[in-house]
Amino acid sequence: MTMRHVILGAGPAGLAALASIRRNDAGARITLVSGEPGLPYSRMALPYYVNGDLPSRHLYPHPALWYRQPGVELRWGEPGEALDVERREVTLAGGERLPFDRLLVATGSRAQLREAPGIHLPQVQLLWTLGDARRLRRRANGASEVVIWGAGMIAFMTAKALLTAGRRVHFICRAEYLLRRSLDQEAAFLLEGALEQAGAVLHRGLNLAEIRSGPGRRCRVLLTDGSELPADLVVVALGVAPNLDWLDDAPVQRRQGLLVNERLETSAAGIFAAGDVAEVRDCVTGESGVPALWSVATDQGRVAGLNMTGATLVCDPALRSNTMVFHDYVVATLGCPLVRENTRVYRRLDRERRVYRCLVLSGGRLVGAILAGDVSQVGFLRSVIRRGAVLTDPEGLLGTPPLPGGVRP
């Protein structure tokens, strides 16, 4: 009997799952449901589309033809709305019911809009979907002052898209520095330096109080210290939350995300979860959480897809890693570099060359790293964290030219 697979979500996890189901079971029937209209696109690429670096045709990882494989059907524009575990059916927003033998929930996450006076003014928007990106690209034309509410990864990517010659981008940063959840102060200051040189202004330790309309087509952003910023555009970048509301009535166990076993199967048999909706174990801390990272999602999608075809593959626990690139300045983070309990921190800062390397070890094992300005051997360090290998010469990895060596498996 041919298996009927339904994949909800056409982000990195959904597309990776589709590819691996096809590879492992060429006869399977697969329905890929994308909640957004149009061909599945790459969310990661949106900032590059906004600033004009990337032509829109390269936003799509696969051409339309790729989805026209035998047995594959692509639906778009209708997100899943209800799940009936007993009858093994998903109801789409349009009312249609899709029966399935195996289901993958890879509905991803969504940017958060927080309530504040004036948040619904036309100058205020998010940068999350292709629609948002198109709107932002249009509006950014002729905008000279942009305010970004937030200082996390989305805020950074938005700034990257909007920091072009002559434009000023203001960050409203509640913490003392940017990317507080990913970077330590030294690395953040180096990255901020690159941003500030290009026209970014950081408003540290402050929050947004209110947005007022006028004068003209502009608006004014009031901060908690009473100061006021004129803005042509306000982008809200306050983080994301998993798309799980539609599963409120379904008997599937969840905390922050859907709870999955090591094969990425949820508490309901035959229903899998991957990407930003899955709550998984962290490779370093062993704690359960939602990493909400692209690289983790692609790997989970691949493993979930294989397991949907009957494999019993164990998914590697999530290894957090992230990169921040601004022009030619590159910062990479690996594992959990901000953990400070029972750890020994090795670091070297070269202000002149703007190079900072920080390795965090726990019991001799590498548990996290922050590399700024010089990311050489980042892939090697990642595999050291993954393998839980003991680093005998962390000092040797701080300098340049860094050479591996002194690694004991």
Added chain:
Amino acid sequence: MHLDRLHCDACGECTAACATAGRTARIRVDRGAGGGIAAFFCRHCGRPLCAQVCPTASLALGATGTVVARPQRCLGCRMCLVACPNDAVFFDGAGKSDKCDLCFGSLRGTDRQPACVAACTRGALRLVGLRHESAIRRGAAAAARQVAFRR
């Protein structure tokens, strides 16, 4: 591509040969602190992690089993760099990914070897397991379609 570490003496000829034609070298072999050989070059994995994370399919596994880069799609996001355990993805001056293509263009219809392999004084670097190699050497048109993606 395979490096026989017993025969490699980290002389750097491969790096120099790769860096000709005005491109950044895509192979680096150093002597590690412990005396071992630390080699950074693309192994053209069967399941390339760089291609798996690439958000725009700029890196992909080609039909001949080589991992190919299409720099015009590259965002410069460096996720491939983090994913690759061999640190084998390099970046050019414009911030686009630049990686070993096994000198594919110059292999077609010839009996030549990739520049690094040809330059290796110890015979430590070898090209092994290239799919459809004999067809490529003959210059067969179908095998020459390197960018026929299997994903």
